Each structure stands twice: as structure tokens, then as C-alpha cells.
Amino acid sequence: MTDTAPYLPDFAPRFDTDLVRPYWDALARGHMVLPACSVCGAWQWYPYEFIKCHADAHQDWKPVPATGTLFTYTVVHRSFLPNAPRDTEPYVSALVELDGIPGVRIPTFLVNLEGRTPAIGMRVRLSPLPRSSYTAPAFEPVGQESRP
Numbered sequence: 001m002t003d004t005a006p007y008l009p010d011f012a013p014r015f016d017t018d019l020v021r022p023y024w025d026a027l028a029r030g031h032m033v034l035p036a037c038s039v040c041g042a043w044q045w046y047p048y049e050f051i052k053c054h055a056d057a058h059q060d061w062k063p064v065p066a067t068g069t070l071f072t073y074t075v076v077h078r079s080f081l082p083n084a085p086r087d088t089e090p091y092v093s094a095l096v097e098l099d100g101i102p103g104v105r106i107p108t109f110l111v112n113l114e115g116r117t118p119a120i121g122m123r124v125r126l127s128p129l130p131r132s133s134y135t136a137p138a139f140e141p142v143g144q145e146s147r148p
């Protein structure tokens with residue numbers, strides 16, 4: 001099988017803590033979950049040992065929409081890994097805001113651009129990238145339009 005994202009690291013994130021395990025498990029199943037306060041429902045991204053708003057709360061992992069908007073991006077012209085093939089460059093590192101999840105920005109990669117130029121405000125949808133030891137968060141453009 002050809003590696004569709006040789007620029008991505010292929011070593012597993014930390015699974016030895018429940019702090020982030022639900023996030024990676026959900027990505028492996030093709031969707032995304034994020035932690036929220038069990039008392040008031042406020043999103044808590046990034047995951048943190050203590051809930052910011054309620055001392056007696058815990059993290060509830062909730063499914064989130066697979067669609068969103070490109071908040072910002074950068075086209076990376078250097079390999080993330082020293083041994084990545086040079087013909088994989090450049091790639092697009094991005095922050096995505098999910099629909100209906102205010103204040104949360106997901107660090108991710110843009111994939112399947114198929115000639116489209118990234119643009120802030122571009123509509124995107126989740127397109128997880130399976131690696132040999134984990135599944136990476138990635139998004140792809142939806143349609144041709146972008147918002148200003």
C-alpha cells in the first residue's frame with residue numbers, strides 16, 4: 001500500500017492516559033469527539049487534567065460535527081521528518097473551526113486538495129488519515145466555494 005501522507009509522523013500519540021485516548025479512538029473509527037465540562041457543557045480543548053469552569057466536573061467526550069471552516073493554514077515547504085521523501089513537499093498544516101463548536105480550533109492537515117488552493121474560510125470536512133499505529137486528524141475541502 002502506498003503511504004498517502006509520508007510527511008506525517010508514524011508513531012502513536014500517548015495512549016497511556018485517558019486524558020486524550022477518546023480523541024484518538026474516535027478518529028480511528030472515522031469521527032471526532034471533544035471533551036466538554038460535565039456540568040455546564042463548555043468545550044475544553046485542549047484536554048486538561050482539571051475542568052476550567054467547575055471544580056467538581058469531569059470531561060464528557062461528545063461527538064462533534066465532521067464539517068467546519070478553515071481558520072488559518074500554512075503551506076510547509078520542509079519535511080516534518082528528516083527521512084521523508086522530498087517529493088512529498090509541500091503539505092498544508094491548518095487550524096479548523098468545527099461547525100457549532102465555538103472557540104475550538106483543531107490542529108490538523110489539509111488533504112485531497114486536488115489542485116485547489118487553500119483559503120481562509122474554505123469549507124472542509126473530516127477525512128482521517130490512517131497511519132500504521134494511529135489515525136491522524138485531517139480535513140479535505142468541500143465543494144469549490146470559500147467564504148471571505
Ligand SMILES: [Zn+2]
Nearest residue numbers: 037040053054
Ligand atoms: Zn462547566
